[in-house]
Amino acid sequence: MPDGSVGQAVKRREDRRFLTGKGRYVDDIHRPGELTAVFVRSPHAHATVKSVHIDAAMASPGVIDVFVGADMEQDSIGSLPCGWTVTDRHGEPHKSPPHFPLVRDKARYVGDHIAVVLAETLEQARDGAELVEVDYDELPANVEIVKAVGGPPLHEEAPDNLCYDWVLGDEAAVDEAFAKAHHITKLDLVNNRLIPNPMEPRAAIAEYDGGLDSYTLWSTSQNPHLLRLILSAFVTGIPETKLRIIAPDIGGGFGSKIYCYAEETVCLWASKRVGRPVRWTSDRSESFLADAHGRDHVTHVELAMNETGEFIGLKVATRANMGAYLSSFASSIPTYFYATLLAGQYRTPAIFCNVKAVFTNTAPVDAYRGAGRSEATYPLERIVEVAARELGMDPAEIRRKNFIRPDQFPYNTPVALTYDIGNYEASLDEAMRMINYRGFSGRKAESQARGKLRGIGFSAYIEACGIAPSSVVGSLGAGVGMWETAQVRFNATGTVSVLTGSHAHGQGHETTFSQIVSDTLGVPMENVEIVHGDTGQIPMAMGTYGSRSLAVGGSAIMRACGKIIDKGKKIAAHLLEASVEDIEFKDGNFTVAGTDRSKSMAEVAFTAYVPHNYPEDLEPGLDETAFYDPLNFTYPAGTHICEVEIDPETGVTEILDWVAVDDFGKVINPLIVEGQVHGGVAQGVGQAMLEHGIYDSGSGQLLTGSYMDYCMPRADDLPSFKVGMIETACAHNPLGVKGCGEVGAIAAPPALINAITDALGIMHLEMPATPEKVWRLAQTAAAE
Amino acid sequence: MPTVTMTVNERQVSGEVEGRTLLVQFLREHLNLTGTHVGCDTSQCGACVVHLNGDSVKSCTILAVQANGGKVTTIEGLASGDALHPMQEAFHEHHGLQCGFCTPGMVMSAVDLLSKNAKPSEKEIREWLEGNICRCTGYHNIVNAISHAAQQGDAA
Known part of the structure; x- marks a missing residue:
């Protein structure tokens, strides 16, 4: 029997190399003759670059070359594109100003790329970079969303700094609902800017082979094929056949390693220009300045209800910060990954959303774990909570009353999605049971007796992931398809290489995918090797983002396994002198139905490669490739409830309990899935209580540019989590899976803010709920 | 030099x-x-x-x-030959790592904790890890792994 049983908490196969220091990350790799690149970055938020003087740097020991934007222009290196065109409310495409890897005219945010210094060592490159003199003409800058329109213009192409003004939903229907509403709840809120901070900083090594006229780029990428496509088709013109991208072990991504960045593009181009490999590793300060940031919305939301507390209309107006340039998928996040989720788990019949996306003198903003869906869940689960308080309803009951019921699936929302399946009441009930909701009032009284403020907060979220059907995203403006690929390659000895387009950077694919293959093909797990992260080995692929690896990448693997079994049946039928229709495949054996005559998968694989006795009309070999394009998004959903206790004397909020009950469909490996929930919740807690990327409104400097200033969640900021699950299998993929990577970051922020405001007896406070903010509110509450 | x-x-x-x-x-x-x-x-x-x-x-x-x-x-230098150190084993057993980047520092720090405090409480473990940031695990399983290693003994 295979040892990798689906549904079992199989320990991770990849652990050993990481635990013994043998993981291989980009910065661990060295190439003979390599130079180190250091970037000269703008210290100004907005400035014309009048001239760059490189003579002193060129004369510095060890410096080999210094390049500026004009050098790349000379070689026709293009702009870093945004791969999703959003059509605005007037039918016009969004404003898409150029984003050159090294600036050509002016710097538009602190950290923008002015020049690159290449030297024999990192120290020499740093010393050289200090000697590059840049003549700036400072310009007025703006870092604030609300002041962007009409503020100092960043781009000629968008004189009012508006990237797009976009709408979704039926405005007239919403107006009608509001006109007859019994009660309307209104709320203004900010979704704070986050800086992703995977623990491994970005890095790149580029090497040009003059003999083959080809390049290899080692990059900290979540999606090396997508990066190759962007670099080949839009930026450098290097044919895909001449560009190999390797993404080895990657130390976390959370979205920030999806994109095509300036630094790796410069290294790639410079490696040919100087004829030597070029390496670059970001230090943490650069990562704060120049990784794509996340979130950063200002939103006004209104919810209309009838006499019984049923939701009859929802109106949302959001301003979203794009930063100084459009990152690779920036335009799609506050639109198609945001407004489409505003129905949440509820039957609200009429929804209208308007999003204005603006340019500011800040780092580009793009997808970060939970992208768009987290931004949607926050206003929705906050306004539902405030509505319950205004109407005097129990927060669980107002949700229950409005849930889409299990018999209503498939359910078409008024914001363009069709939910395939779910059971929202089941997860709510289980979460309430796990946290002992009935006992809360007693616990609150007990806290009160000790002078503490106790609160409870709900978050009933939904997300759309497993992105996504190519035809759907194409019709919405995506520049790429969103299928995934898998190649299942048997070797003659019966071992299997599985080449997948889904890159792993912490998610444990090597284990989960092995479990699937092992169970499906009846091959022991130790005979299965998962290969990912190399465009030189793996067929064209789309990569890892939007919790798609299992739902889309795993489904591609299943499809390739199906092809292997189909071909194996033909080989076995020949060997067993039976007809193909009579062959059954189970537990790794091809058996003639109703007999004990069988051939093992290993025997069939050997025969496929040593085809001495073989069907005449069949090709040798047992190596199948499949592409899987999903039929729909998947819709993980659930309820998180947390309980907090606030010390009004210090403003410190302690999270006493956290219950997460999620519906991920079928679970392949509960150990790994629970780990994904823990990590996602921690990031959501970080957003709600600790993290905030802040730019100084006067100077445009990033004030939170290091771990001294940007508060990452530490072990003592977090509780242990209680994870429960319910299961409604996804109705449209072969594994019945939905995806689990992002839900924690989606569910957690409103749960926490609901709990903290409950404890304080107030309607709202802005994230992050720092002790100072909480202390001030607690003092005000005490004074009243 | x-x-x-x-x-x-x-x-x-x-x-x-x-x-x-x-x-x-x-x-x-x-x-x-x-x-x-x-x-x-x-x-x-x-x-x-x-x-x-x-x-x-x-x-x-x-x-x-x-x-x-x-x-x-x-x-x-922590494992002896093919045998993982008990702390490495505990991290594997309890899924105390995801991307692996913070892991070497976490493990080395945890081993030192147990050498100084053989039976730390959950609170003591969390406070000790204040100088080690993990972005993947939410620390839940790291704390779990260290608790179990402490209970097993010989992981200092």
């Missing part, structure tokens, strides 16, 4: 370094011990934790010349 000599993972090593060379650079670049990672530039993340003369230290905050004559253990 100064020459430094030290014992790293029970092997005598020496090399010429600049005065400004950090211990982590010496380990990674001179000795090719790339298991020790650099995750920040302000001595906060703890990905670079190694043991120096029996104590956990952040190797990004110590000059190579300061470790001259010392005894250093890195993540590569």
